[in-house]
Amino acid sequence: MVQSSVRGEGTRARDRSAAGAGGSHSGGATPEGGDAGGGRRGRSPRRRGRQHGILRWSAATLAVLILGAAGTGYLYYQHLNGNIRKGERTSGDSKAEKAKPNAAGQTPLNILLIGSDSRNSTENVKLGGSRDQVGSKPLGDVQMLIHLSADRKSAAVVSIPRDTRVDIPKCTDPETDETFPATNNIINSSLGRGGAGCTLATWQNLTGVYIDHWMTIDFAGVVKMADAIGGVEVCVEHKMWDRPLPGTPGGSGLRLDAGKQKVKGKQALQWLRTRHAFYSDLGRAKAQHMYMNSMVRTLKDQNVFTDGGRLMGLAEAATKSLKVSEELGSVKELYDLGMQLKTVPANRITSTTIPTVVDQQNANHLVPAGADAEKMWTMIRDDIPFDKGGDPKKKPAAEKASKDPAAADDEIGVMVRNGTRSATLGPVGGRANAITQLLAQQGFTKAAADQSAAVAEDKTVIRFPSAELEGDAQRVAKSLGIPLSSVKKSTDVTGVTLVVGADWRTGTAYPKQSAPKAGELPKDADAVSGSDSDACMPVYEPYRL
Incomplete structure (x- = not known):
């Protein structure tokens, strides 16, 4: 697609x-900030020796959208603002148009969440290994779009696997002024071709969806957020260990007993990086969705909005863990964003992965699955809920x-x-x-x-x-x-x-x-409801203990 x-x-x-x-x-x-851009074929940037999974979306990133901000005094407010790292919203050619308001004057909100595999810090090297990659351009191995409906009553989350081949537009790195020509390559390479703003432009061209903001997080940020939350409950169907096996090097190191248990810190990062034991990149994306949903339920149960100390701790971790597009570059903007998402009940949050098929040009890559993928993008563009909990009498705009x-x-x-x-x-x-x-x-x-x-x-x-x-x-x-x-x-x-x-x-x-229609997702979307507290990941047999 x-x-x-x-x-x-x-x-x-x-x-x-x-x-x-x-x-x-x-x-x-x-007028909406888009540009015209083209594409050309390029070579895959897959790195030698990287056999195990890199950071996939840290669902902890979503915490900043839920927790809001603390700010009990002006100085502390300024301190939190100083923690936030910012970047340009878009650095690439894009033609997507912002959605028009509905009859009530409301517009959808779209946020791109990116997990970076950057090794360019001591903390990240300790957590992610691969010291030979220090100094190299990061890959955006985790990419998810959060779509908040115009009425703020439902939310959809869509992942794109890292090895999906797409058109990447011409981009200019805002920090170095280096210009990268348009190319056709796997989507994780877009982050190294102009930063998160290039990834945003790539998504806009691919989907036709105007994206309001981006947020990125790296290995160290995942650990900070997981610790601040106090752990997130996950579940596996079998006792497991994601480790190197004969003929299959790498592995996240995740070791768990069967059933439900909490993960935090480095173990939370291992959960989000596990690929082999969860069968594939597609299985890993589903595990990340489960983590995200569990984290949302945890924050709601903790009632952090009425606990000043708890809220301050989460705000501190969130502002230190994230880099955001410049229009989100203050605690107030993040707080306002969090208040909007807070209103969505867990059972109206649906997480999916875009339907894909094997790339005929390279069997190790994927491409969007034509009509099924386009159907999901249409639902987001037209603000059609991924779940069936909306108003069945609601008619499409004339x-x-x-x-x-x-x-x-x-x-x-x-x-x-x-x-x-x-x-x-x-x-x-x-x-x-x-x-x-x-x-x-x-x-x-x-x-x-x-x-x-x-x-x-x-x-x-x-x-x-x-x-x-x-x-x-x-x-x-x-x-x-x-x-x-x-x-x-x-x-x-x-x-x-x-x-x-x-x-x-x-x-x-x-x-x-x-x-x-609402809830009419393709069968291969692998949807997970935010209210499913009994969801449990199957484990690939070689990794069972």
Whole structure:
């Protein structure tokens, strides 16, 4: 489900003809802070000798969203502010648009959580080993998106496995000014190509979801947070030891008895890093989700919001453990964020992993699983709950027609692009020409096919550059049966541009698609409910004791 920015072809409002439009161009920042970007294939950055798992998302990061902040006096407040490390929200080209408010004026909130494998401190080397990696660029081996619904009544958490191949946009490291060209590589490499801001831009291009903030944590931060919480209950089905075995070096060192027990400090880090004993990276992601959910329940049970001393201890650990995007760079912003998430009941928090398939280019890598992955991104973009606990009578927002009147069909210039390439399937040849002919038959005689190489667009989309062309773009959509929700304003194009996506690979009739319903997740999403206190991880037989 790799998405690429679409550089538009076409004409401006006063010359509605598509004839003579040529070449792609780089767009400037969108009003929402996005840029146009491209991609190219690159080599995997997997490191020699790293046989065991690196830090996957420390669910303890979520604690800062729950605990709020202490601040019993101005000096202490300033002290906490001084603990917080900050960075630019985005450092890469991205085109995602911020969601529009619902009828009540509310908007969803999206936070990207990143676990870094950095060895660039004495503490991290002690906890993570691999001294030969000191000084090298970190990998973002844990990446999770927390989506808080507009009404703040539900939350969804989505992980992407570290070895998932995606398009990574052009990024510039804000600390060194080093520029990295766009590439196609596994997603964990994005952190070393411009910091967390590059990872955020990568996610935005992949998902079409505007991400408000990022937060990162490293090995040492995991331990600090786990100790501050006082331990988190986990469960395994068998007595286990994740250790080196013949032919399988590495291992986290995690050793547990069967059943429920609390882990804290270094043992909590081992839980979050365990991969072999939990079968795979996908199993490890599920174990991390269980840890996160258990941690949320623990904090709620401790009622930390009414215990000043407890709250101060957690705030101290959180502000020392995290690096955050600059707009979150104060205790007040973190506190406000925590208060919003605090309202979500545990049974309305659903944690998942994006559906993936084996990468045909490299059997050790994954790619998003086409329609199933796109379904999950659609649910987040459209703010559809991952659980069935919402209002079953709630109807999707009605599509709004533009107030801009459309020109006559034979005066509307339309550039048609082939976007049928996907992560798992090659492009369908001739699709731009076929749909251009269809438009001409329907009276859009100024439609023209873009003959450049096919791009990747999971869903068919019609883009327009300015308000005076919105009516024209919607007229094209109506004529083809494409929903108005697929008509998007974009500075990436110079005229009305139709990109025929991977959802329309054959035929001249646009395939009817029903919107996902609440709780209607793909079967391979491996969802875990935040209220499931009996969830227990299975253990791969060689690691049982």
